[in-house]
Structures are given as structure tokens and as C-alpha cells.
Amino acid sequence: APPAAWTAKYVGFVVAPSGVTLVELGDAADIDRVVVQAIAQVSHHPASDAAAPEPALLAAMQAAYDRLWRPLLPALQDAGHVFIAGDSPLDALPFAALRDGDHWLFERVTLSYLHSARDLLVPRPTGFAGPAWVLADPALPPAPSASSPLQPGKFDALQYAEAEAEAVHKLLPNSVLKLHDEASELALLSVAHPRILHIASHAAFLQDRPAAPPPAAAPAQRGLAIAAVPVPRSALPDEGAEEGWMRSALVLSAPAAAPGANRVWDGFATAYEIMAMDLHGTELVTLSACQ
Numbered sequence: 001a002p003p004a005a006w007t008a009k010y011v012g013f014v015v016a017p018s019g020v021t022l023v024e025l026g027d028a029a030d031i032d033r034v035v036v037q038a039i040a041q042v043s044h045h046p047a048s049d050a051a052a053p054e055p056a057l058l059a060a061m062q063a064a065y066d067r068l069w070r071p072l073l074p075a076l077q078d079a080g081h082v083f084i085a086g087d088s089p090l091d092a093l094p095f096a097a098l099r100d101g102d103h104w105l106f107e108r109v110t111l112s113y114l115h116s117a118r119d120l121l122v123p124r125p126t127g128f129a130g131p132a133w134v135l136a137d138p139a140l141p142p143a144p145s146a147s148s149p150l151q152p153g154k155f156d157a158l159q160y161a162e163a164e165a166e167a168v169h170k171l172l173p174n175s176v177l178k179l180h181d182e183a184s185e186l187a188l189l190s191v192a193h194p195r196i197l198h199i200a201s202h203a204a205f206l207q208d209r210p211a212a213p214p215p216a217a218a219p220a221q222r223g224l225a226i227a228a229v230p231v232p233r234s235a236l237p238d239e240g241a242e243e244g245w246m247r248s249a250l251v252l253s254a255p256a257a258a259p260g261a262n263r264v265w266d267g268f269a270t271a272y273e274i275m276a277m278d279l280h281g282t283e284l285v286t287l288s289a290c291q
Contacts, residue, residue, distance in 0.1 A: 010087075012068075014075035015117070021075040031067050035089050038064040042097055058099060065098040069105065085114040129195040129281030132175035136165030136200035136288075138183035138253040138267070155251060161200040164288060168198050184253040185269045193281040200288040202251040204268060246272050250287070 008028035014021040025031060041060040068090070076082065084095055091113075096106035105111070114120065140155045162179055169177040175196070178187050183201070191197065247270075254267035279285070 010068075010090075012072050012075075014072060016075070016077075016079070023071050023075055025071055026067060032089060034060075034063050034067050035093050038098075039089070039092055039094075042094055061097055061099040061104075062101055064093065065100050065105065068093075069095070069098055070100075079109065081110040081112070083112045083114050083120065085116050085119070129193050129283070130191075131194065132172040132196035132198070133178070133191050133194045134165045134169050134172070134175055134198045135178045135183040135188055135252065136198075137161035137179055138201050138251065139181045140202070140251060140253070140267070155202045158200065158202070161288070164200050165198070172196060181253050184265070185267050185273075186265050188250070188252060188269050189273055189277060192278045194279075195282065196284045196286075197279070197282060198286045198288065199250060203248065203287075203289050204251055205248045246270050250274070 010025040010028050010031050012023040012025055014023060038060045041054075041057045086093065086095075095113075096104065096111050098105040100108070137158050140157075165177060165179060169175050176194075178184075188199070249268040249270040252267050252269055254265050
């Protein structure tokens with residue numbers, strides 16, 4: 001008979017040319033606390049103090065390293081490039097910022113993030129990566145388009161986004177800088193395999209929609225809700241896997257006159273649209289948002 005109470009644990013599967021190794025990482029509740037603390041420290045650490053990180057940040061990232069990465073070292077051996085497919089809440093943890101006491105993890109190994117191990121089955125062309133792109137401080141849409149399912153609330157101006165973008169632009173030789181009206185949905189979705197993509201803008205999210213038939217009680221809110229409002233069912237695609245990708249977007253400027261009579265450029269680049277972008281060869285994508 002099974003025990004009266006099960007203890008949830010995290011395990012890691014290390015897939016290497018030599019085979020698959022299962023590594024037990026420990027109690028899930030303890031690791032979740034370590035991960036949440038690490039994410040909180042990174043999220044609230046002032047960017048101006050990057051050269052001199054606070055002791056609390058160093059301690060949190062080393063604790064995460066000790067619980068999540070150190071147990072994997074024997075199986076990883078001398079791997080120089082590691083692909084990570086983390087389960088929640090690990091998918092929100094910046095593994096590159098883990099610290100072994102003396103060095104950040106990104107100084108030791110190259111990391112790539114996957115939605116799941118299935119991403120490795122997609123052929124990856126080895127073409128040349130283009131110049132870095134920086135889009136920031138867009139001219140925010142004055143009102144949502146009538147044809148868009150996204151109906152965000154009022155967005156405040158991003159006070160430091162332009163200065164941030166100009167600083168990043170100076171650090172990246174030959175990078176393309178798009179500000180204000182030029183930081184448009186059309187510009188973003190036209191980018192192909194940039195070496196680095198940096199976006200400083202707002203994001204919009206829709207609240208969860210009741211399932212059909214009408215449930216007995218409204219579903220609970222989940223996730224981040226920067227701007228959450230109900231929308232009619234007719235505004236979204238038919239039920240399907242793509243629906244969730246239509247319920248969040250980056251807020252950019254809408255071009256005054258965009259090509260394509262059948263294409264609506266409303267300034268909201270949905271996750272569904274971004275999923276179709278060609279990011280092969282892209283080394284880093286940074287979303288520097290309002291929160």
C-alpha cells in the first residue's frame with residue numbers, strides 16, 4: 001500500500017551522448033522556497049548595482065546553485081553547452097545568474113533555454129546571425145483597435161526606456177535602434193535572426209475567460225495581470241491550443257500606414273505572432289518591461 005503522505009521531490013534528467021542520467025535534487029517544497037527567493041532577489045536588485053551585487057543576492061543565487069546545479073555536475077561532466085527545460089517555477093529562474101561562490105554560472109558554461117525537450121527535435125539552421133536590435137519607448141496606442149481582442153488599460157510613459165535603449169545601443173556595435181513611432185509591432189515582427197533582441201516596453205494580459213458551458217463559479221485569476229479585462233468570445237480564435245498565445249502581448253507603436261490591406265497592425269504583438277518570428281541564431285532576448 002502507498003504511504004499515507006507522499007513527499008514531492010524534484011529530479012533532473014541529464015541527457016548526454018552517453019545516455020540519460022536521473023539525478024534526485026531534493027524536497028520540492030524546500031527547492032521552491034529557494035527558487036522563489038532567488039527570483040525575488042534578482043527582480044528587486046537595482047541594475048545600477050550590477051558591478052557590486054548585494055550580499056543577499058549572492059547568498060540567494062549560491063543557495064539556488066547548491067540545490068539545483070551542484071548535484072548535476074557529475075552527470076554534466078565537462079559539458080560546455082547545456083540546454084535547460086525547467087518545470088515551473090524553474091522556468092522563471094535565470095540559471096545564468098546562479099553562483100558557485102566565485103563565479104556566475106554564465107561564466108562557466110553556455111546555457112540555452114527550452115520550452116521542452118521537444119524543441120531539440122526542430123532542425124536549427126546554422127546561418128549567420130544578424131545585427132542586434134533594440135526597440136524601446138514606443139508611441140503607445142492611444143486606444144485599442146476595435147478589431148483587437150486585447151483591450152488594455154491606460155499605459156504610463158516609460159520614463160527611462162529611451163535612455164536605457166541608447167545605452168544598450170552604444171554597447172552593441174552595429175545594432176539597430178528603434179524608438180518611439182519606429183518601435184512598432186511591424187518593426188518587431190519583421191526582425192529575422194538578430195544576434196541580440198532588446199525590448200523595453202509594456203505588456204498586456206487578458207484575464208482568464210469562462211469555459212463553455214458556463215461554469216458554476218468563475219475561474220480564479222492566475223499569472224501576472226498588468227492590464228486585465230474581459231473580452232467577448234467572438235474576439236478570440238476558436239477553441240484550440242493557439243488561444244492562450246493570443247491572450248498576452250508586448251505593447252508597441254502602431255504604424256500609421258502599414259502594408260497589407262488584410263493585416264491589422266494594432267500595436268500589440270501577441271505571443272502567437274512572436275512565436276512565428278525567426279530567432280534562429282539569436283543568443284539573447286531581453287524584455288525590459290514596466291515591472
